[in-house]
Amino acid sequence: MTALRCNVSDLLHHPAARRPETISIPGRELGGVAGARLSSAPLVVDVMVERIPEGIVIHGKVTAEYESECSRCLAPVREAFSVPVNEMFERLPIDGETYPLEGEEIDLELPVRDSVLLDLPTAPLCRDDCAGLCPFCGIDRNASDCTCDPNPPDPRWDALRALTFDD
Numbered sequence: 001m002t003a004l005r006c007n008v009s010d011l012l013h014h015p016a017a018r019r020p021e022t023i024s025i026p027g028r029e030l031g032g033v034a035g036a037r038l039s040s041a042p043l044v045v046d047v048m049v050e051r052i053p054e055g056i057v058i059h060g061k062v063t064a065e066y067e068s069e070c071s072r073c074l075a076p077v078r079e080a081f082s083v084p085v086n087e088m089f090e091r092l093p094i095d096g097e098t099y100p101l102e103g104e105e106i107d108l109e110l111p112v113r114d115s116v117l118l119d120l121p122t123a124p125l126c127r128d129d130c131a132g133l134c135p136f137c138g139i140d141r142n143a144s145d146c147t148c149d150p151n152p153p154d155p156r157w158d159a160l161r162a163l164t165f166d167d
């Protein structure tokens with residue numbers, strides 16, 4: 001029993017019936033992927049649930065907020081996003097394509113998880129033109145400049161430079 005389970009008995013008894021459904025859970029409950037996770041802000045599933053001959057279809061959108069770190073400067077990143085969901089639930093689901101209609105209930109957790117987690121950025125940025133951290137001194141180049149040479153000499157020449165030539 002998950003928070004995104006939805007009873008559709010009313011629809012199953014009326015062919016071609018449809019109704020809107022809005023469910024909200026704390027986004028954190030859905031977890032995350034490497035690099036980004038859902039914040040504690042509400043995750044809102046806002047869909048039209050519709051009876052079709054094969055079962056039940058839902059179409060609408062999921063809105064949530066993710067939190068992560070900028071992949072260049074490590075600053076915290078939080079951003080609201082929204083993804084479309086269009087899925088079918090049937091008695092004999094096709095693996096990877098449709099979801100199970102169990103008794104008189106559908107569970108939106110799996111399709112919501114699939115759509116949302118796929119949409120999370122793997123390399124989030126605090127802003128598109130983030131300058132990142134200096135790879136040499138570690139200073140945040142968004143906040144201040146450093147004097148590091150962006151093209152340091154090839155260390156293979158160090159041994160040669162260390163040589164002194166005595167006449």
Ligand SMILES: [Zn+2]
Binds near residue numbers: 073
């Ligand atoms: Zn950044």
Ligand SMILES: [Zn+2]
Binds near residue numbers: 135
């Ligand atoms: Zn530097």
